Every structure is written in C-alpha cells, then in structure tokens.
Amino acid sequence: xxxxxxxxxxxxxxxxxxxxDISMTLQPGVTGLLGPNGAGKTTVLHMMAGFLAPSRGxxxxxxxPTWRNPGIYRELGLVAEREAVHGFLSAYEFVLxxxxxxKLPDPAAATKRALELVEMTSAQDRRIDTFSKGMRQRTRVxxxxxxxxxxxxxxxxxxxxxxxxxxxxMELLHTLGDQGHTILFSSHILEEVEQLSGLVQVIVAxxxxxxxxxRRIRRLMTNRPHVFAVQSSDDRRLAVALIGEKSVSGIExxxxxxxxxxxxxxxxxxxxxxxxxGEGIRLRKLLPSDESLESVFSYLLEA
Amino acid sequence: xxxxxxxTARGLFGRxxxxxxxxxxxxxxxxxxxxxxxxxxxxxxxxxxxxxxxLAVVLPVISLIVGTGVLGSEVDDGTIVHILTKPLPRRxxxxxxxxxxxGVSAVTAAVPxxxxxxxxxSVRFGLALVVGAVAGAIAYSALFLxxxxxxRRPVLLGLAYILVWEGLLGRFVSGTRVLSIxxxxxxITDKIAPTGMLDGKVSVPVAIVMSAVFALGGTIYAxxxxxxxxxxxxxx
Numbered sequence: 001x002x003x004x005x006x007x008x009x010x011x012x013x014x015x016x017x018x019x020x021d022i023s024m025t026l027q028p029g030v031t032g033l034l035g036p037n038g039a040g041k042t043t044v045l046h047m048m049a050g051f052l053a054p055s056r057g058x059x060x061x062x063x064x065p066t067w068r069n070p071g072i073y074r075e076l077g078l079v080a081e082r083e084a085v086h087g088f089l090s091a092y093e094f095v096l097x098x099x100x101x102x103k104l105p106d107p108a109a110a111t112k113r114a115l116e117l118v119e120m121t122s123a124q125d126r127r128i129d130t131f132s133k134g135m136r137q138r139t140r141v142x143x144x145x146x147x148x149x150x151x152x153x154x155x156x157x158x159x160x161x162x163x164x165x166x167x168x169x170m171e172l173l174h175t176l177g178d179q180g181h182t183i184l185f186s187s188h189i190l191e192e193v194e195q196l197s198g199l200v201q202v203i204v205a206x207x208x209x210x211x212x213x214x215r216r217i218r219r220l221m222t223n224r225p226h227v228f229a230v231q232s233s234d235d236r237r238l239a240v241a242l243i244g245e246k247s248v249s250g251i252e253x254x255x256x257x258x259x260x261x262x263x264x265x266x267x268x269x270x271x272x273x274x275x276x277x278g279e280g281i282r283l284r285k286l287l288p289s290d291e292s293l294e295s296v297f298s299y300l301l302e303a
Numbered sequence: 304x305x306x307x308x309x310x311t312a313r314g315l316f317g318r319x320x321x322x323x324x325x326x327x328x329x330x331x332x333x334x335x336x337x338x339x340x341x342x343x344x345x346x347x348x349x350x351x352x353x354x355x356x357x358l359a360v361v362l363p364v365i366s367l368i369v370g371t372g373v374l375g376s377e378v379d380d381g382t383i384v385h386i387l388t389k390p391l392p393r394r395x396x397x398x399x400x401x402x403x404x405x406g407v408s409a410v411t412a413a414v415p416x417x418x419x420x421x422x423x424x425s426v427r428f429g430l431a432l433v434v435g436a437v438a439g440a441i442a443y444s445a446l447f448l449x450x451x452x453x454x455r456r457p458v459l460l461g462l463a464y465i466l467v468w469e470g471l472l473g474r475f476v477s478g479t480r481v482l483s484i485x486x487x488x489x490x491i492t493d494k495i496a497p498t499g500m501l502d503g504k505v506s507v508p509v510a511i512v513m514s515a516v517f518a519l520g521g522t523i524y525a526x527x528x529x530x531x532x533x534x535x536x537x538x539x
Contacts, residue, residue, distance in 0.1 A: 049388070051534040068530050073390045080534070084381035086310060088317035094385075100306040101389035143385065 001028050002062050002075055002150035002182050004048055009057035011043050018043045020206040021057070026151075026184055030177035032193030032214070033186040035203035041186040042081060044203065045155050048184070049078045061151055074102070077144035081155035081186075083136055087129030091120055091139045094128060095146055102147040114142040117172065133160030141169070145176075152176065154185040158192055170196050225249060226265045231257035231285035232276065241279050245271050257285065307386060307399035311373050315407065318376070323368050324407075327361045328415035335419040349423040349500040353432070357416050358488055359470060362439050366408040367461040370447025373404045375457045384534060393529040401441075401448055401522060409440035420496075428496040435492035442484045442514045445521030452528040473504075480504045487514045 004026040011019040019040045035041050046052040047059045050066035050073075059066050066072050086094055095114055099107035115121050118138040123131070128139060137160060144152060154173075158166050173196060177183050187193050193200050194214055202210040202217060210217050232238045235258050239251045242260060247267035252259040262268030276283050315321060334356065338348040377383040386396060413436040420429035446464070450457035472479040473486065480486045487510035490503035503510070 046534055051384070051387070051532070053531070053533070070387075070390050070392065073388050076388070078384070078388045080381070080384050082381040082384070084384070086314060086382050086385065088313055089310070097306050097310055098385065098389070101386065101391055103390070144388075 001180055003027055004151055004182060004184070005058075005060045005063075006044070006048070007058045007060075009044075009047060009054045009059055011040075011047060011052060011055045018206055019047070019054075019203075022203070022206075022208045023057075024201055024208060024211060026182050028177070028180045028182045029199065030173055030183045030185070030197040032197040032200040033184055033203065034193050034200050035186075035188065035209075037188055039188075039203045040206040041188075041203055042155055043206075045078075045153050045184070045186055049076065049080075049153055073149075074147065075150045077147070077149035077152045079137075079140050079144045079152075079154040079157055081159070083133065083140070083160075085128045085136055085140060088127065090125050090127055091115065091131070091135075091142070092124040094139060095124075095142050098143040099146045104147055110146050110148075111142075114146040117145060118142045119168065134162055134165045137161060138165065138169070141172075149181070151182045152184075154183070156187060157185050158187065158189075166192075226262045226268065227289045228260045228262065228268070229257055229285065229287040229289050230260055230272075230283070233282040233284070234279075237279060238276065238281050241275050241281075242272070245275060247271060259289070305399070307391070307396050308403050310386070311400055311403045312407075314377065314382075315369065315372055315403065318372070320368065320372055320376075324365055324411050327364060328411060331357050331361050331415040332418050335422040339422040345423045345500070349498070350502075353416070353419050353423055353500060354489065357412075357419055357432070358435070358439075358485055358492075360465075361415065362408075362412040362436055362488065363443055363465040363469070363485065365412045366404070366440055366443035367447050367458065367465065369408045369411070370404045370444045371451050371457040371461060373400045373451075374448055375451035378451060381534075383532070387529075387532060394526050397448065397522060397526045397529055401444055401525075404444040404448060405437075405441045408444055409437045412436045412440060423500065424498050425496070428498055428500075431492045431496035434495055435488040438491055438514050439484055439488040442487065442517040442521075445518045445525070446484070449521040449525040449528070452525055452532070477504070481509065481513065484514070484517060486510070 006022055006024050009019060009022050010017065022044065033041050033044065043052060047054050048066060050069060053067045061072050061076060064072055089097065092111060092115065096107055096111045099110045104110045115124050118141050120135065120138050120142060123135060128136060131139065137157065141154070141157070157169060161169060173183055173185065185196070198213055200210070200212070200214045200217060201208060230238070236253060239253055239258055242248050243251055245268070247262050247264040248260060249263045250261040260268070272286065273283070331352065334352050338352065374383070377386070413433045416432040416436050417429040420432040447457060447461050450460050454460050468479060469483045469485045473483045486503070486505045489501050490505050490507050490510035493501040493503045494507045505513070
C-alpha cells in the first residue's frame, strides 16, 4: 500500500506556468488523470515519476521525495507517453533487462510472469521494432510491472490500442488496483476514465479543476447547457415544435438554420428525432457546436 | 551495471551508425601500407599519417561517434527513460556507458594506430601509440558522454572541439594546448617511444594530470547531470 502525495506543487518553464499549485493524494486503487491536451497532465506525471523537479511544493511517495531519488523506482513503475523502446531487443530480452536492472532475485521468472500478464508470450521472441503500436505498449507495461511496483503511473496508456487490447488493459489495471496497487493513468478521453476508474483528478490549464468521484463530475458535464446547430427542411416549424420540449432552453432562428440551447444533452438528442418525425420535418444537420473537450473542461473550471 | 553495458553495446552495434567507425581506420592503415609498399621514407609521411590523420582525426572522431552514441542517441529517442526508471545509482549507469564507449573507441582507434606505428617505425612505436590511444579514448569518451547530457547537439559541439579548438586554435594559440586531449596523447606517446615524428607541446606530467582531469571531471559531472535528468512532456 503506497500513497503518492502532491503538496502545493507548481512547475513553470520560464514565464510559462505548466502546473499551478496542485495538491492531491493518490490512494491505492485506480485514479484517472483527466484533462485536455496541454493541460499539464504529463508534467504532473513526470514530477511524480522523478523526471522533473517541482518549481515549488513537494512530490512524495510514502514520504520520500521523487526528485533525485532513484531508490523510489523499486516501488514505482512508469509507462511514459513517448513509446520509444530499445527496438533491437526482443520483448523477452527487454523485459528481462528491466528485471535485471531492478536486481530481482529471479529475473527470468519475473519476466515470464510480466509477459503473461500482458498476453505477450506468443510474440516475446520477436524484435520490438517489428511490433504494432499496441504490442509495444503492452511490452512497455510488462517492463514497468516486472518488479510488481506498488505505484504504477501510465501516461495515455490506451493510445494506439485496438478495442480488445484496450479492454484487456483496463481489466489488468482494475485487477492491479483491486490488489492494492496505486495506479494513476492520464487520458484526455472522458469515456476511458469513466470505464476504468471511480476516482478522477481533472486538470485544466495547469490547475486542479475537479477531484473525486467521476459520477459527480460526469453529472456536472452532462447537466451543462449544450449548443447545437440544426438545419432542417422547415426550420421555423421545427423551432415551434422544439420550444415545447423541456430540455430545450432557447432557440435562435438564423439564416442558415437554428441554434438550439439544450439544458440536458441526453434528453435533447433523444427528443429531437422524435419531434422531427412527428412533425414530418427532415433533419439535414445536427452539430454540437461546443463539444470540444476544451469547452467541456472550461465549463468544469467555471462550475 | 552489466545489463546497462549490455544494452548499450547492443544499441551501439545494432545501429547503422556503427558502420561510420570503419572508413577512418581503414584509411589510416591503407595510407600507411601504401607509403610502406612504395618504400617512402617514414620521415616524410610518418608525421602526416600518424599525427595528422591518426591522432588528430581518427582517434577523436571515433571517440565522438561512439561517445555520443552510447548516451546521446538514447536521450534523443527517449529510451533512456527505461534505464533511468530503475533503482540504479546514476554512477553505475554513467560508468557502464563510459566503459563501453572508451573500450570500443580504444580498440577501434588503437588497432589501426598500432599498424600505422609499426609500418612507420617499430613495434615499440606502435605500442606507444596504443597506450596513447587508450588514454585519449578514455578522456575523449568522458568529455563526449558529458556533452550528450549538457547539450542537445553533442556531435556538433564535439566536432567544434576537435576541429576548431584542437585543430585550429591548437596550432596557432599555444595556451589552448593545455586543454587539448590530442596534445596529451602526443606527449604520452612520445615519452614512451621517442621517434622525432611526434612533437609534444605539453609536458608529460601535465598531459597525464590533465587526461585524468578530463576523464574524472567529465565522469563526475556527467553523473551529477544524469541525477537531475529532466524529461519535458510533449504535451506540457
């Protein structure tokens, strides 16, 4: 059982503040680190992994600072976002080398176990540079897990994985979390975090925007007003019909269609086709106009 | 430490870059062999081939290719992270890399230098060149290993040191010779086998002490730099 602690941590590069006064404690189990690209997730992960000194504040694992302290790697595994691996080694050689560098008593057995865990035994003797992105990723996870670390940090671990591999990786992380490992993975995709973890830390523009149970955060996200651009065969008649719908909070009729404000994403998107069908109106375009993650996150930040 | 050395050596010999090590030694041996075959007086070609090509180009350039290859390429492609996320003292990582770099550079440069020395003068001169090359390979490797950690362009900076500092300034500004590894190698070799071909510009004690300063200073500073190795996030 290990905890990772960030106390008032900031990190800046010259005049640019990448991480701004973040405090969080990671407990055993799976936690998702969520935020749009460029929010500072990688910077936070790198500080936790001892690859970046905090400009201010303290990053510790079980009370030991992570910066300039190679001893923490006995308890820490890292799967970095950059997928560089020693491509001239086979998966087995690579994971074995990691086991040996960890000074494990039985590196060969640990290697076998780690490769089995990520289902890479069948390809273990192939050179890594012949692997697909997903296979490389699994090999790197095996290398990070070979010493059974109490803390596992993964930066965008699902990038490049197909759905089956994704599912398998999620199961693996779940199992490890249930066994008492402290696992943090970063992602900019809300659904990934939702499937994998009950706890999330949301980072927006270097600041901790939300922290806690994902359901609460998800509710905040889905309950916000959504804006849609709609075009149909008869915009004006559709506007009249839509205004009677409870989830619609406002409509603007414009030259090239309607701008509809909905208070509830789910109810509106279900109601719209039903209403259009009932009125005999053909829908030509339905475009959520503020669906970029950045807008979702910035809404969170305001909430 | 042995695993780090193993991965380093595999990385070095597994890349195409290793082919760059071949032409210069072959050129050195070839030139010496041609001169010898045509019975040219070693007094006429010895200095140009052994010093001008061997000590001024082959030894430092080979050390540069290897020295920046053992660490610089891993820093460049990010694979260094896999070695750094291990509970290994940073000293062990640097020493393993230095051992591989100095070993490979020494062998690659010393063999052709020995052959050239043999053809130009005697076995003794050849062996003296081997000793000089080994001392030079250690000092150069420590320097170039350090450059891989302090700059994003270690090869460029290393070439500037070899060509501008040692090659150009060393010829015209006598003060720069005190910080020229090439001059240390010349002095040490000349002390072991005086031939008249080599003209040491620094005294032997200075050469020995300064070689050690380069080797030790570079290594210690590199260990310290690796301890504070930062990885900047691509998305940060």
